[in-house]
Amino acid sequence: MYQAPLPEEYVSRSPEETRRKIQDAKAALGSRVVILGHHYQRDEIIEHADYRGDSFKLAKDANRHPDAEFIVFCGVHFMAESADILTPDSMKVILPNLAAGCSMADMANLFQVRSAWRQIEEIVGSGSGSRPALVPVTYINSAANLKAFVGERGGTVCTSTNAPMAVKWALDQGDRLIFFPDQHLGRNTGAKLGYDPDADMCVWDPFKPLGGNSPEQLLSSKFILWKGHCSVHQRFTVEQVEIAKQADPQVNIIVHPECPIEVVRLAPYVGSTEYIIRTVTEAPSGTSWAVGTEINLVNRLANENPDKKITCLDPMICPCSTMYRIHPSFLSWALDSILAGNPVNVIEVPPKVKHFAKLALDRMLSLI
Numbered sequence: 575m576y577q578a579p580l581p582e583e584y585v586s587r588s589p590e591e592t593r594r595k596i597q598d599a600k601a602a603l604g605s606r607v608v609i610l611g612h613h614y615q616r617d618e619i620i621e622h623a624d625y626r627g628d629s630f631k632l633a634k635d636a637n638r639h640p641d642a643e644f645i646v647f648c649g650v651h652f653m654a655e656s657a658d659i660l661t662p663d664s665m666k667v668i669l670p671n672l673a674a675g676c677s678m679a680d681m682a683n684l685f686q687v688r689s690a691w692r693q694i695e696e697i698v699g700s701g702s703g704s705r706p707a708l709v710p711v712t713y714i715n716s717a718a719n720l721k722a723f724v725g726e727r728g729g730t731v732c733t734s735t736n737a738p739m740a741v742k743w744a745l746d747q748g749d750r751l752i753f754f755p756d757q758h759l760g761r762n763t764g765a766k767l768g769y770d771p772d773a774d775m776c777v778w779d780p781f782k783p784l785g786g787n788s789p790e791q792l793l794s795s796k797f798i799l800w801k802g803h804c805s806v807h808q809r810f811t812v813e814q815v816e817i818a819k820q821a822d823p824q825v826n827i828i829v830h831p832e833c834p835i836e837v838v839r840l841a842p843y844v845g846s847t848e849y850i851i852r853t854v855t856e857a858p859s860g861t862s863w864a865v866g867t868e869i870n871l872v873n874r875l876a877n878e879n880p881d882k883k884i885t886c887l888d889p890m891i892c893p894c895s896t897m898y899r900i901h902p903s904f905l906s907w908a909l910d911s912i913l914a915g916n917p918v919n920v921i922e923v924p925p926k927v928k929h930f931a932k933l934a935l936d937r938m939l940s941l942i
């Protein structure tokens with residue numbers, strides 16, 4: 575989304591001045607505001623956060639303050655939407671920079687998903703009796719209107735933590751599932767449940783007729799995986815794992831399930847951001863870890879666990895560029911706008927979308 579440039583006064587301040595302004599505004603707002611910071615945010619944002627976590631944990635944390643008027647979500651657009659769906663209408667959710675989207679979420683839009691659904695149903699039919707031929711599952715990293723699409727069609731949302739449970743549930747309901755937008759999470763989850771990535775799965779390319787598949791491939795697939803990926807996690811490679819092991823034979827490899835399956839197969843530890851933090855934090859002193867996830871999180875883990883050797887699997891990795899758009903100056907501007915009584919960048923999911931998206935999110939919660 576388009577974000578208008580910040581007023582000059584916010585751009586010209588020094589980092590220390592900006593920091594003080596944020597602290598002052600936060601103190602003045604008191605319990606009216608809750609600041610949420612995703613793990614992939616820079617330290618200069620995290621230091622102001624009341625809660626830090628992954629997208630789903632943060633949406634739940636927001637609900638712990640039903641009397642707060644504003645949630646300032648230092649994350650990306652789909653996360654702010656989820657917070658708006660899961661919190662009372664009296665709470666306003668603010669995204670400090672509207673340009674903070676998610677490149678993975680942007681790889682599947684409603685028009686493309688509707689088209690895919692129609693094409694696949696023409697091949698596989700609508701199912702027999704109460705058992706559908708196709709069940710939709712969307713990763714929480716998706717736009718609210720895709721969550722609503724899923725909710726309206728009896729499907730569920732999943733996170734990287736509960737994806738196996740959500741996928742198993744979907745396959746109990748129907749003959750096959752379409753999983754979007756991250757092909758890697760879908761493939762890794764299916765493989766973990768014992769499905770064969772070659773025989774049981776196909777990839778749906780939204781820019782090709784039938785997603786680039788033959789009718790026979792669609793009919794024989796249990797998993798139709800959307801051709802989307804995370805630009806951060808797709809960068810991890812088998813070669814990086816080999817180099818890390820050569821450098822330190824005792825190193826523990828731990829990666830996020832958004833990484834390619836070849837990397838995941840070589841890692842004894844695979845799980846969500848929260849899992850990675852817990853596993854490394856609770857590991858014995860003196861252990862060494864090569865971590866396959868976003869660099870701000872890896873650097874913070876290393877600083878907070880000086881008794882362990884913690885490095886990123888990819889020494890050249892960049893931060894998530896869209897998360898990085900939440901610069902402290904934008905946070906300062908957003909807080910000041912609340913103080914001035916004219917809040918900026920309020921994220922409001924339309925009521926009909928909210929209704930069906932909540933159905934899909936509630937379905938996921940009922941599986942936990």
Ligand code: SF4
Pocket residue numbers: 614650675676677678679715804805806807868894895896897
């Ligand atoms: S790390 Fe990947 S999935 Fe997460 S916000 Fe950035 S691009 Fe999206």
